[in-house]
Amino acid sequence: MKIAFDCQGGDHAPQAIVEGALKAKEALGIEPIFFGDAARLKAMEGVDETHIVHCASAITQEDSPALAIRKKKNSAIVMGLGALKEGKVDGMISAGSTGALLAGGMFIVKRKEGVERAALPVYLEISGQKKLILDVGANMDASPEMLLSFAEMGQSYLRDVEGVDAPTVALLNVGTEEGKGNQQVKAAYELMADGIEHFTGNIEARDVLFNNVNVIVTDGFAGNILLKTIEGTVGYIQHGVASAAKGSEKAGELKMLAKSILGDLDYSRYGGVPLLGLEKPVFKAHGASNAEAVLSATEALVRMVRGDEYREGAGQ
Amino acid sequence: MKIAFDCQGGDHAPQAIVEGALKAKEALGIEPIFFGDAARLKAMEGVDETHIVHCASAITQEDSPALAIRKKKNSAIVMGLGALKEGKVDGMISAGSTGALLAGGMFIVKRKEGVERAALPVYLEISGQKKLILDVGANMDASPEMLLSFAEMGQSYLRDVEGVDAPTVALLNVGTEEGKGNQQVKAAYELMADGIEHFTGNIEARDVLFNNVNVIVTDGFAGNILLKTIEGTVGYIQHGVASAAKGSEKAGELKMLAKSILGDLDYSRYGGVPLLGLEKPVFKAHGASNAEAVLSATEALVRMVRGDEYREGAGQ
Numbered sequence: 001m002k003i004a005f006d007c008q009g010g011d012h013a014p015q016a017i018v019e020g021a022l023k024a025k026e027a028l029g030i031e032p033i034f035f036g037d038a039a040r041l042k043a044m045e046g047v048d049e050t051h052i053v054h055c056a057s058a059i060t061q062e063d064s065p066a067l068a069i070r071k072k073k074n075s076a077i078v079m080g081l082g083a084l085k086e087g088k089v090d091g092m093i094s095a096g097s098t099g100a101l102l103a104g105g106m107f108i109v110k111r112k113e114g115v116e117r118a119a120l121p122v123y124l125e126i127s128g129q130k131k132l133i134l135d136v137g138a139n140m141d142a143s144p145e146m147l148l149s150f151a152e153m154g155q156s157y158l159r160d161v162e163g164v165d166a167p168t169v170a171l172l173n174v175g176t177e178e179g180k181g182n183q184q185v186k187a188a189y190e191l192m193a194d195g196i197e198h199f200t201g202n203i204e205a206r207d208v209l210f211n212n213v214n215v216i217v218t219d220g221f222a223g224n225i226l227l228k229t230i231e232g233t234v235g236y237i238q239h240g241v242a243s244a245a246k247g248s249e250k251a252g253e254l255k256m257l258a259k260s261i262l263g264d265l266d267y268s269r270y271g272g273v274p275l276l277g278l279e280k281p282v283f284k285a286h287g288a289s290n291a292e293a294v295l296s297a298t299e300a301l302v303r304m305v306r307g308d309e310y311r312e313g314a315g316q
Numbered sequence: 317m318k319i320a321f322d323c324q325g326g327d328h329a330p331q332a333i334v335e336g337a338l339k340a341k342e343a344l345g346i347e348p349i350f351f352g353d354a355a356r357l358k359a360m361e362g363v364d365e366t367h368i369v370h371c372a373s374a375i376t377q378e379d380s381p382a383l384a385i386r387k388k389k390n391s392a393i394v395m396g397l398g399a400l401k402e403g404k405v406d407g408m409i410s411a412g413s414t415g416a417l418l419a420g421g422m423f424i425v426k427r428k429e430g431v432e433r434a435a436l437p438v439y440l441e442i443s444g445q446k447k448l449i450l451d452v453g454a455n456m457d458a459s460p461e462m463l464l465s466f467a468e469m470g471q472s473y474l475r476d477v478e479g480v481d482a483p484t485v486a487l488l489n490v491g492t493e494e495g496k497g498n499q500q501v502k503a504a505y506e507l508m509a510d511g512i513e514h515f516t517g518n519i520e521a522r523d524v525l526f527n528n529v530n531v532i533v534t535d536g537f538a539g540n541i542l543l544k545t546i547e548g549t550v551g552y553i554q555h556g557v558a559s560a561a562k563g564s565e566k567a568g569e570l571k572m573l574a575k576s577i578l579g580d581l582d583y584s585r586y587g588g589v590p591l592l593g594l595e596k597p598v599f600k601a602h603g604a605s606n607a608e609a610v611l612s613a614t615e616a617l618v619r620m621v622r623g624d625e626y627r628e629g630a631g632q
Contacts, residue, residue: 240577261556
């Protein structure tokens with residue numbers, strides 16, 4: 001299995017990307033293809049020269065995503081996604097600009113048939129239960145039909161990639177009763193009640209961490225509010241614990257306890273998130289990824305590639 | 317100052333409401349008017365018979381709000397709001413159906429001039445800093461113009477009622493840069509940048525508990541997601557602390573610590589929330605209010621009445 005690594009994107013590129021790719025080669029038996037500055041990559045230990053694809057320009061966080069995809073044809077994101085489209089690699093990982101990766105995914109790799117827009121989920125395991133919340137940032141204005149398709153993408157990912165049997169789906173809303181919410185979610189509820197197997201109805205934000213539903217569907221605006229509110233509340237509490245621990249004899253003990261309670265909510269430990277709805281597997285690693293995180297991301301990507309192969313083998 | 321108390325609404329009505337009203341009479345010098353079942357109220361200690369207004373029907377949580385306002389003309393909510401409209405009382409408190417109180421506020425008390433829709437805020441003090449987030453549930457689909465008017469209502473409340481000098485305002489969004497978000501918030505940003513003094517721009521959900529902005533503007537859908545995600549995350553952590561404390565010698569110590577860290581996030585301690593945008597002061601006490609909570613709610617309502625008097629006296 002050949003995997004394209006964007007060696008230009010991320011806070012610790014190219015070192016962390018290359019080290020992670022080499023760890024993945026060792027641990028998972030994949031063949032890494034390094035997209036980036038050839039001179040720099042050649043100088044790095046363990047990099048096979050024949051597996052380098054030179055990229056003369058680089059997309060940065062400051063670039064406008066759609067424009068960057070059109071203008072920077074020889075960047076790692078554009079060239080890596082191009083190689084994926086042409087079947088020269090089986091999957092692509094980038095810790096670079098999420099917007100550019102999404103735009104490139106849509107324009108170069110293309111969407112799966114019937115999918116209007118790609119989505120960005122967040123993956124969590126809470127008390128061992130696998131959860132996917134989507135969209136959390138790719139689609140600010142989502143039609144009810146798009147929400148329906150997010151439900152389908154989420155189920156398919158959890159089933160084919162994470163091995164969840166019959167994943168349940170709920171719609172993020174302000175109350176659990178049918179008829180709650182704004183125009184968008186009311187219409188989406190109707191579509192999902194008709195079209196989604198294992199649809200359990202609405203879910204309130206306060207139940208997201210407790211309820212045992214697998215896929216939580218929302219648009220990118222509300223999903224982002226949900227996710228960042230969890231992050232902000234956890235941050236607030238960590239800050240409180242740090243203050244309480246200051247000068248206390250039990251500082252270490254307190255921090256350990258906080259870590260054990262808050263651990264499941266730290267979604268950065270899953271390495272990143274898949275881009276859902278594309279023809280081929282693309283994985284967004286966290287910008288701050290170190291080599292270990294790149295390895296985690298590669299593990300998830302390998303499961304995505306295998307999930308696709310399985311589906312194709314089954315004639316779906 | 318005469319205050320109408322809905323003695324029909326809330327989990328502990330009429331006892332907690334009446335006890336709270338009597339505490340407020342003692343502590344604040346207000347004159348409570350009791351709206352409810354006369355026979356039952358007469359039998360209660362400390363209730364002045366001449367201050368009872370008999371209500372033959374009652375609005376419940378199961379009633380459709382708009383329908384209940386039209387059909388249950390002799391309920392405490394409808395009669396109390398009617399007395400407020402006519403100037404027989406100076407303010408109204410209810411721990412009953414939020415929807416019915418809002419609908420009644422709009423239909424009976426009416427909105428302030430220039431206000432399209434009333435809003436439901438949540439009030440918090442974090443590290444001593446006063447914050448109002450609105451709307452958190454009254455308006456699911458809010459136009460950019462409505463968001464602008466929420467900003468104005470929020471500023472006016474914090475300034476006139478809570479004594480905040482020059483309250484700052486931010487717009488809840490998925491990023492801090494201008495141009496972020498969905499169509500609704502992009503348009504609202506433009507309006508607020510032009511029309512709101514002390515507008516500080518967008519605020520991300522993760523910064524709501526840290527940032528020192530006073531008024532956070534959002535529609536009722538996203539506001540509800542924000543609020544209930546804080547609640548859910550706090551609940552998740554309390555559950556974790558309770559598990560860690562189980563059988564531990566330090567159980568009491570741990571719970572005290574959690575309480576001290578989480579205390580500021582418990583918005584139930586403020587007694588309830590004002591309905592903003594109405595011609596006259598209406599306060600929604602929490603459904604679970606005990607007598608102490610009713611007293612807190614009355615304190616806030618008295619500040620609202622005085623704020624209005626002050627504005628009118630100043631010729632505004």
